[in-house]
Amino acid sequence: MMRFLLLFSRQGKLRLQKWFTPLVERERKKVVRDMTLMVLGRPPRSCNFLHWKDLKVVYKRYASLYFCCGLDDKDNELLALEVLHRYVELLDKYFGNVCELDIIFNFEKAYFILDEFLMGGEVQETSKVTVAKSIEASDMLQETMEEYMSKPAF
Amino acid sequence: MSPSVRLQEMIRVIRSARTQCEERGVIQKECAAIRAQFRQADNGGRSHNLAKLLYVHMLGYPAHFGQMECVRLIASPRYSEKRVGYLGAMMLLDEKQDASLLITNSIKNDLSHSSPYVQSLALCTLACMGSAEMCRDLAPEIDRLLKTANAYIKKKAALCAVHIVRKVPELAELFNTAARSLLTEKNHGVLHGAVVLITELCERNPSALPHFRKIVPDLVHIMKGLVMSGYSPEHNVAGISDPFLQVRILRLLRILGRNDDEASDAMNDLLAQVATNTDSSKTAGSAVLYETVLTIMDINSECGLRILAVNILGRFLLSNDRNIRYVSMMSLQKIVQTDHNAVQRHRGTIVDCLKDQDASVKRRALELSLALVSAANIRSLMKELLLFLSCCPPELRAQTASGIFSAAERFAPSQRWHIDTALHVLTTAGGDVRDEMVPSLIQLITTATELHCYTVHKLYRALVADISQQSLVQVACWCIGEYGDLLLRGECEETEPVQVTEDDVLDALETVLQSHMSSPATRGFALTATMKLSTRISRNVDRIRSIVSIYGSCIDVELQQRAVEYNALFKKYDHMRAAVLERMPVIDRSSPGHDNGEPAVIQAPDKTKNNPVVTLTQEPTNQARDLLDLLGGSDEPAQPSTVQPAPAAPVPDSGSAGGDLLDLLGGLDSIPVCFLFFLTCAIVPSPVTDPSVTVYEQNGVTVKLRCDRQTDVGVTATLVASNTTDSDITQFTLQAAVPKCVQLQMRAPSGDVLPARGAGQVTQTVHLNNPNKVCFFVCLFLPFYQPDLCPYFLLVTPEHKNQHSTY
Numbered sequence: 009m010m011r012f013l014l015l016f017s018r019q020g021k022l023r024l025q026k027w028f029t030p031l032v033e034r035e036r037k038k039v040v041r042d043m044t045l046m047v048l049g050r051p052p053r054s055c056n057f058l059h060w061k062d063l064k065v066v067y068k069r070y071a072s073l074y075f076c077c078g079l080d081d082k083d084n085e086l087l088a089l090e091v092l093h094r095y096v097e098l099l100d101k102y103f104g105n106v107c108e109l110d111i112i113f114n115f116e117k118a119y120f121i122l123d124e125f126l127m128g129g130e131v132q133e134t135s136k137v138t139v140a141k142s143i144e145a146s147d148m149l150q151e152t153m154e155e156y157m158s159k160p161a162f
Numbered sequence: 163m164s165p166s167v168r169l170q171e172m173i174r175v176i177r178s179a180r181t182q183c184e185e186r187g188v189i190q191k192e193c194a195a196i197r198a199q200f201r202q203a204d205n206g207g208r209s210h211n212l213a214k215l216l217y218v219h220m221l222g223y224p225a226h227f228g229q230m231e232c233v234r235l236i237a238s239p240r241y242s243e244k245r246v247g248y249l250g251a252m253m254l255l256d257e258k259q260d261a262s263l264l265i266t267n268s269i270k271n272d273l274s275h276s277s278p279y280v281q282s283l284a285l286c287t288l289a290c291m292g293s294a295e296m297c298r299d300l301a302p303e304i305d306r307l308l309k310t311a312n313a314y315i316k317k318k319a320a321l322c323a324v325h326i327v328r329k330v331p332e333l334a335e336l337f338n339t340a341a342r343s344l345l346t347e348k349n350h351g352v353l354h355g356a357v358v359l360i361t362e363l364c365e366r367n368p369s370a371l372p373h374f375r376k377i378v379p380d381l382v383h384i385m386k387g388l389v390m391s392g393y394s395p396e397h398n399v400a401g402i403s404d405p406f407l408q409v410r411i412l413r414l415l416r417i418l419g420r421n422d423d424e425a426s427d428a429m430n431d432l433l434a435q436v437a438t439n440t441d442s443s444k445t446a447g448s449a450v451l452y453e454t455v456l457t458i459m460d461i462n463s464e465c466g467l468r469i470l471a472v473n474i475l476g477r478f479l480l481s482n483d484r485n486i487r488y489v490s491m492m493s494l495q496k497i498v499q500t501d502h503n504a505v506q507r508h509r510g511t512i513v514d515c516l517k518d519q520d521a522s523v524k525r526r527a528l529e530l531s532l533a534l535v536s537a538a539n540i541r542s543l544m545k546e547l548l549l550f551l552s553c554c555p556p557e558l559r560a561q562t563a564s565g566i567f568s569a570a571e572r573f574a575p576s577q578r579w580h581i582d583t584a585l586h587v588l589t590t591a592g593g594d595v596r597d598e599m600v601p602s603l604i605q606l607i608t609t610a611t612e613l614h615c616y617t618v619h620k621l622y623r624a625l626v627a628d629i630s631q632q633s634l635v636q637v638a639c640w641c642i643g644e645y646g647d648l649l650l651r652g653e654c655e656e657t658e659p660v661q662v663t664e665d666d667v668l669d670a671l672e673t674v675l676q677s678h679m680s681s682p683a684t685r686g687f688a689l690t691a692t693m694k695l696s697t698r699i700s701r702n703v704d705r706i707r708s709i710v711s712i713y714g715s716c717i718d719v720e721l722q723q724r725a726v727e728y729n730a731l732f733k734k735y736d737h738m739r740a741a742v743l744e745r746m747p748v749i750d751r752s753s754p755g756h757d758n759g760e761p762a763v764i765q766a767p768d769k770t771k772n773n774p775v776v777t778l779t780q781e782p783t784n785q786a787r788d789l790l791d792l793l794g795g796s797d798e799p800a801q802p803s804t805v806q807p808a809p810a811a812p813v814p815d816s817g818s819a820g821g822d823l824l825d826l827l828g829g830l831d832s833i834p835v836c837f838l839f840f841l842t843c844a845i846v847p848s849p850v851t852d853p854s855v856t857v858y859e860q861n862g863v864t865v866k867l868r869c870d871r872q873t874d875v876g877v878t879a880t881l882v883a884s885n886t887t888d889s890d891i892t893q894f895t896l897q898a899a900v901p902k903c904v905q906l907q908m909r910a911p912s913g914d915v916l917p918a919r920g921a922g923q924v925t926q927t928v929h930l931n932n933p934n935k936v937c938f939f940v941c942l943f944l945p946f947y948q949p950d951l952c953p954y955f956l957l958v959t960p961e962h963k964n965q966h967s968t969y
Contacts, residue, residue, distance in 0.1 A: 086449035
């Protein structure tokens, strides 16, 4: 299973963090620090796989963002690269030519998309179309409610 | 109340802060506003406030005051608020927080909500941060949802069940039947969830394996459908149909086929088909092939299939994609033990990967190359490894050096080759050679008697060229000290001899002594070597004398001690000097006492009021470290307590007498008294005029230590015990323990009865090998039958033989 998924910029600023195992705040911060240091320190054309403690770390750089995930020893690293790529594709489809600013200003939506794609550290839905449809439907539900609620009562 | 800033506006303001201080100020203001808002009644902006708080949390600021707001929002009837509330719960609450229990009820209610999107929120949150209690409470709900008609909910329920099984393994049986029935679905999401669930169930509970092996045909069928089906736009990734599902199925097949012939047979064809038909030009295809290879290697597959798998890995090695090369080397590493010959075929490619740019790939290639070394390919492979050593990244050098040494040790075709290789490594990477290798190297050099001349000439040249690499310098100094006469003779068969004078040699050694690059240990080597030369040269003995006396006032205590002793050797014991410094005999390759397991600490009964007692119990290393890593290993089973371990030849683990000490735990009830004392062994050969030192003398029992032979790396001593009381002492035994880095051999004692009134003696020879030249304690343990005696410690140092410290 995936233990965590982190998105951070080239300056080391965290843009998204998803934890699939229970860790206290201090441990989380430590993991984030270690990951940013390790990944940002890698030379440009190196292998995308690392070892850290007893985990495999898979990272990929998309424009100015690093997508980094920690896996169990038994997991398939090449597939993890595909998982990261699929997430980027989903974001791209949703935001339309996604860039880092989209994720910064709409971070809660990035989380919602992630929650439709991964769950408990495993892939939930393998079809891009289905994930996109569910997000759309949830957004519709939210907007309907909001519209309803924002109608002035007086 | 003032309307609070919207989320995006706040983000903009925070980002435009120019300094950290400014940012903190903005955030503090916002947090204060948010806190105030939380205290207010429902005002429609709650979800925005929580979202703002979550952003602030992601920047690293504390946000714990939002936890209760999450709980409140989750209970809200509005979907937008629920959504943010659950998101907040996943970010701010973890199972260690008390507030997490409060949402259990909300989750339960939402699991039965009419809208599937609300249900999905609850399922997602439970799967992300559900604690064990929450899982127990809600497991029946999840089981119910697994049987619902809605595929959207089913797939999420399956992954939620996976989480429950991970948290509370006892609940696994609950999902067994549901999991199997899920496999009949057509929906890929549900199938994927089902496969993951079954994988988890099988891994947690091996007794469920027979039950699930029955589904192997179904899995094979699904997999075949995926592989053979035409283009499916919904699931296609780079020409592979749903690689995520394919990989998970392959992984499950691996678990089911392991150690089971029937299941392995059923999947043979499928694996062959996947292995040959999958296009690996893109990552998706390579991921599937990789998983296939892992599966083939793990189950009881037939020979042809295994060769196919290794060939796929070999093909991966030639790939342009670095990731694929790395992955294939990882897999080859795993199978190099079992399928050694198959991997040998790809040795050339692996060795080429040593030249790759990427550090991870290099590391894998190095480990694999070292694993592939065999008697047949040692010469060619060693050439490559030595080439690699000269240009490898610094973090790999130590590993390479020790790998080369151990490979050379195991497969050296000749002694000359072995020494050449060792010298090559020393000269190329002498600074990265681990300290433990120096004594093994020295031992190697002593055994190659015909090559002493050759070795010392080469080492001298290397020393003169470069004195910064400590290991090289240490070995070189030792050799020059030992074989200096061969060096000065100026003739050598195997190599171009170096024409040196005695002054040149002494100059070299003095340079090492004086250089700031030399470590204290190195300087010790150099001083000792200089001293040894005094018996091997004829004309410059006075120069040596003066060097030695200069260092008699050196600040470094170690050097000072040595110099003072050598001085004494010159002055008072000159008649013994030749004998003391003569050529060393070939060092025995005795059993490694290095890896003796945990140091043992033993409990001794405290019979006295005020004397300190050594607390010795078998404890992990960190406690024993308090006792300066005194005692050696303790992984031996119990031996008869009165019998000494007394092999004439070195026996593996004889170096660990800690096991004997542990025996005494059993024997302690019957043996009322234990005596412990410490013997410090000098690091340097030190002259002992009175050959016998009394180490213990009390209550009529005297134990004396007589040093028979002392070298740089070891001591042979005889312990002589006698008894002046009026009664015989029976069951007299001597036992000893040494730290892990020292090897101990005890020969058989002459007897176990100490006759009364000094009528006889018991002697026992002890040999201590101290290759690392460390200062160590020997703990000697003397249980014998005599009532009312108290334990105490005695510290004896032979070279300061008149000093006895008792405490």
